[in-house]
Amino acid sequence: MSSQQTPEGPAAAEAGPTPGPETGPDGAHHHLGHSLKPRHMTMLALGGAIGAGLFVSTGAGIHTAGPGILISYALASVLVLLVMRMLGEMAAAVPRSGSFSEYAGAAFGRWAGFTVGWMYWWMVTIVLAVEASGAAAIAHGWLPGVPIWLFSLVIMLVFTGANLLTVRSFGESEFWFATVKILAIVGFLVLGVLAIVGWLPNTEAPGLSNLTGHGGFLPNGWDGVIAGLLAVAFSFGGLEIVTIAAAESNDPARNVARAVRTAVWRILLFYIGSVAVIATLLPWDSDRLGSPYVSVLEDLDVPGAAHVMDVVVFTALLSALNSMLYGASRMAFSLSRRGEGPRPLSRVAGNGVPRIAVLASSAFGFLAALLNVWWPEQVFKHLLNSVGAMLLFVWFAIAASQLVLRRRLEREDPDRLLLRMWGFPYLTWFVLLALTAVSILMMFDADARPQLLSSVVVVAVVLGFALVREARRRDLRRRAARRF
Template identity: 90%
Template sequence: MSSSDTPDPVGGTAGSTAVAHPPVAHTEEAHHLGHTLKPRHMTMLALGGAIGAGLFVSTGAGIHTAGPGILISYALASVLVLLVMRMLGEMAAAVPRSGSFSEYAGAAFGRWAGFTVGWLYWWMVTIVLAVEASGAAAIAHGWLPGVPIWVFSLVIMLVFTGANLLAVRSFGESEFWFATIKILAIVGFLILGALAIMGWLPDADAPGLDNLTGKGGFLPNGWDGVIAGLLAVAFSFGGLEIVTIAAAESDNPARNVARAVRAAVWRILLFYIGSVAIIATLLPWDSDRLGSPYVSVLEDIGIPGAANVMDIVVFTALLSALNSMLYGASRMAFSLSKRGEGPRRLSRVAGNGVPRVAVLASSAFGFIAALLNVWWPEQVFKHLLNSVGAMLLFVWFAIAASQLVLRRRIEREDPDRLIVRMWAFPYLTWFVMIALAAVSILMLFDADARPQLLSSVVVVAVVLAFALVREGRRRGLRKRARARF
């Protein structure tokens, strides 16, 4: 048996792209994905996906909702995402796959599960990348008001579609530098904020702990505010999972994904919690300047042109997140196609190792959604956005449930593959599943979050029903085929 046919503990073979079933035979010429991503590319890809406009723009809304207690909200959300990524890192290091959690769900529960998780994730990220494109276009329109926003949206989507059609190493390099710019900006903000808090900057007055403990105390809106804040920030960390999708295109998937997951998760937690702590310390939680919290802090510190500086940083962050999301969507579509769960043409790979048809298909929906966001933001796009409002909860739950099943299978068949291990298994895995269910219940009783949850549930139900009907038809065809012989 060749090395490419090494038994795979989660089903199939280590060299195949299928997990729970053999790969579907294709008549078209196909190539394998490239394997040129380095650990630094993978880490920055994760950071690029997770650090979007939400960190720079939405932080103020969270602080206004929960007061300084938003730090508890972020801490709770951080623990949850840390555990989810640990589970996903365990599976991705053991069996790297371009479909990542979609393939693991299929291996654990059947093809219907892989189909459902994969296409729901694809739907989610294509909607999100449209949001990023529209946000970046709005900033560019502020710089050049004579150019319509839809033109900027179109140009941005064209540019990043082209970037994703390049060899994966070129894409990795571009994302590395995009992510580097915003990371440097965050690090600079953390340093300046810490100096201002300690009173070491000439133009900034040290507030001490007044903004954390005064004006109603640390929890001015009580625990209800913390819960509302948790619902507001729980989805801020979406995008980290892209690093496990990229593992299949790295030169050493098992080792690189383990390193990238550790590095990305801890950096994300530092950037988010550190930034929020500085803002909550330097600005009163009831300030009317929390609409642009980073700009307000930098202006108070005495940074000239703070608004223009942050416009550039946010613009870069949006483009970087869009770039990562388009990559994740195209690889998920490619993986689904290779497993026979999507149109065959999506699995065709160009000579440079890029699934160009999958990239074009994913960006085409992004084009449409971005224009809908510009032309009919309330009438059409709001409903599309609601449909993915709670989708990340479903994906995270699927990751936890899959790890619960596959961990035992890998331990039984090939324990040496467990390079990364989930802590306190299975107790923390069950804790995550219960916590995600609790967050869903909280969303149901929150007036702002309820439409998102219900819309997402409808989409999940439709895709799941389609997957089950599809699987039932396949089983019927197999039974009739066996009956003939």
């Protein structure tokens, strides 16, 4: 898959080209900055998936599946690990700001790149509004005299401004945000393990009573494990941002390969380790699982536990908002550069930032954040449902693209395979089947079904636009051929 080659054979006219140089639809160069360092990439990968969901939603998962939530997290972790390995393989071989959108286009045609790219853009702009509203709610608790909508507005303004600066400033801010989150998780794990073995003062080792008592390890049976899997599977969203950022690092191929190798297993440790500590120290049927981290820290006599966790969650929300806005703007830039979006979105300022793409992405975030404050049930709930299963579709596109592009790489330019997917093609097929199974499970889950159906509607609309665009392109090509 050489950067200058296109697919061979009769499908070449319909398939999208193998991702090439950063040029716009007018043929002009549209260069992003390249100032992200290896430490930025590593911390972006580590912090990308450690969002507020880990700190807030863990208790709901434990309450659903009991201690068996560890199986749910293990299954979800294996799936995410394999997806990231596949994405890392492609990103290390051909680092691009459009990442999986460009790979889908290269594998299946422009319609696929258009669909995956705008589907992802829609998802992250809705999610960043959730993060802004969550952070605003915490800030409102500290300063109740200031309305939540004003906090949402200020937060969006601050992070829009930050994303308009150099990409290095984004990398630095994410580095320190991720550092706070990681230090909080590591501290929690250390305290938790010490409490479990009985090495903290005034605490007794709980043994396995909370894991095996209260109805056993699977108090709600395997149905609970499956429900827990559906609840936690999408909590790993954000890992993919590091492959989007690869195009703006000083050594894209090696940096993304290194980040994927070193970060994924650590994130799995953070997630599974944290859940194991909570499930061991708190009964799964406790009424204190609404804020499980706070409850554990209070039991360990950590002073000001609630305030400490408020700061950590606030930081996690801001970090997620920052990275989501970055990811949305770069995806919009990439789509425009390939002629799949409004041309102004591909303009790059002198500091290497696609400012119009940042402003366009944040504008929808402003609107969605205010909708979440003003009409959370009437309007925003439907928007949120529309992205409930979107990450599942993105993962499916990643696996399907890797299945096609890996063979093309091995045939055309095997030296670019700096990072290889394990057990190819068998584990790739396993992921595709597993994602299909999760989709089917969502159809039979009353809580997940509306999210799946709403997401399918959005995907169908975007796909419809893509197919109409392709039909018009083919018609224009035929007319041009007749003239000559």
